Amino acid sequence: MRAVSLKAGQIYVKDDAPDPVPGFGQVLVEVKACGICGSDLHFAKHGAEMLALGREMGGMTVLDPGPELDLDQDVYMGHEFSAEVLEVGPDTVAPEAGTLVTSIPILFTPEGALRPIVYSNEVAGGYGERMLLSAPMITEVPNGLDFRHAALTEPMAVGLHAVHKSRIAPGEGALVLGCGPVGLAVIGSLQLKGIDTIVASDFSPTRRALATTMGATEVVDPREEPAFDAWMRAGGAKPLVCFEAIGVPGIIDSVLKDAPHSTRLVVVGVCMETDRINPFFGISKELNVQFCLGYDPMEFADTLRAIAEGELAVAPLITGEVGLDGVAGAFEALGNPDEHCKILVTP
Numbered sequence: 001m002r003a004v005s006l007k008a009g010q011i012y013v014k015d016d017a018p019d020p021v022p023g024f025g026q027v028l029v030e031v032k033a034c035g036i037c038g039s040d041l042h043f044a045k046h047g048a049e050m051l052a053l054g055r056e057m058g059g060m061t062v063l064d065p066g067p068e069l070d071l072d073q074d075v076y077m078g079h080e081f082s083a084e085v086l087e088v089g090p091d092t093v094a095p096e097a098g099t100l101v102t103s104i105p106i107l108f109t110p111e112g113a114l115r116p117i118v119y120s121n122e123v124a125g126g127y128g129e130r131m132l133l134s135a136p137m138i139t140e141v142p143n144g145l146d147f148r149h150a151a152l153t154e155p156m157a158v159g160l161h162a163v164h165k166s167r168i169a170p171g172e173g174a175l176v177l178g179c180g181p182v183g184l185a186v187i188g189s190l191q192l193k194g195i196d197t198i199v200a201s202d203f204s205p206t207r208r209a210l211a212t213t214m215g216a217t218e219v220v221d222p223r224e225e226p227a228f229d230a231w232m233r234a235g236g237a238k239p240l241v242c243f244e245a246i247g248v249p250g251i252i253d254s255v256l257k258d259a260p261h262s263t264r265l266v267v268v269g270v271c272m273e274t275d276r277i278n279p280f281f282g283i284s285k286e287l288n289v290q291f292c293l294g295y296d297p298m299e300f301a302d303t304l305r306a307i308a309e310g311e312l313a314v315a316p317l318i319t320g321e322v323g324l325d326g327v328a329g330a331f332e333a334l335g336n337p338d339e340h341c342k343i344l345v346t347p
């Protein structure tokens with residue numbers, strides 16, 4: 001089959017990628033749409049550093065990443081997908097052929113190992129014609145929802161998870177720093193939770209407009225007004241939860257420095273570089289810091305339902321659509337925040 005591969009830093013379309021065959025517990029699907037994620041852009045450029053950091057880290061027991069990834073071999077990516085069932089594996093209960101589905105990007109091998117469908121030399125991802133999913137992980141797309149919108153379940157679930165982790169409650173307010181796909185997902189979930197003061201900050205006018213569409217009550221260009229000044233003006237005395245969705249060095253420290261007393265900082269932006277903070281800022285104001293990543297299966301299912309019910313309007317976030325041959329160009333184009341938010345690959 002045809003699939004996009006990252007090999008030695010180059011993205012190309014491989015015409016003879018291995019055809020996946022469903023084993024016990026697995027389902028073969030045809031990919032309908034797969035969103036390009038910022039983490040894939042980062043991995044394409046800095047894969048070796050990411051793998052090195054992963055090797056340093058202890059305490060990661062949830063997923064078995066499988067054999068060590070070889071960046072000089074084909075690496076398959078794509079974890080924000082919707083797909084149509086083609087064939088159900090032996091002795092497996094799953095939706096019948098033709099059903100539109102999505103899934104948490106985790107594949108059980110027939111032996112029971114858990115493999116992330118994120119970067120792999122072996123497990124096919126969403127940037128290809130076909131892939132395997134695990135029957136127990138599959139969620140049917142509710143009747144009539146466009147497969148393009150269903151593909152946004154995964155990135156939007158990241159926002160719902162961050163909002164849950166923040167334990168924000170009605171009466172409290174939010175400041176969202178950075179309105180890329182992650183920040184916008186957070187804003188959408190805050191609005192669903194009924195948070196009535198949502199201040200959002202981004203340099204890009206396009207992204208600020210999307211923030212308003214997703215439910216931000218106040219948007220600010222931080223070059224014109226510092227984000228925390230905008231918060232004080234709009235949110236005032238309310239308890240503050242600040243969502244950091246930028247993920248570059250220096251942001252966490254600047255939040256610690258500028259945030260009001262007792263602010264809860266939720267770090268959802270993924271910074272892959274070493275960063276420095278002044279603990280004195282956090283201590284002086286008794287700040288709370290929560291890092292978060294991903295979502296759980298309930299959050300994933302809730303997000304799909306909210307999209308299907310029209311509570312979470314994801315259509316404006318889709319700013320482009322390419323075939324497999326357009327993926328390399330799309331990776332380049334996503335570098336410009338004024339032009340794009342989410343580009344879908346429709347193989």
Ligand SMILES: [Zn+2]
Nearest residue numbers: 037039080155
């Ligand atoms: Zn992603």
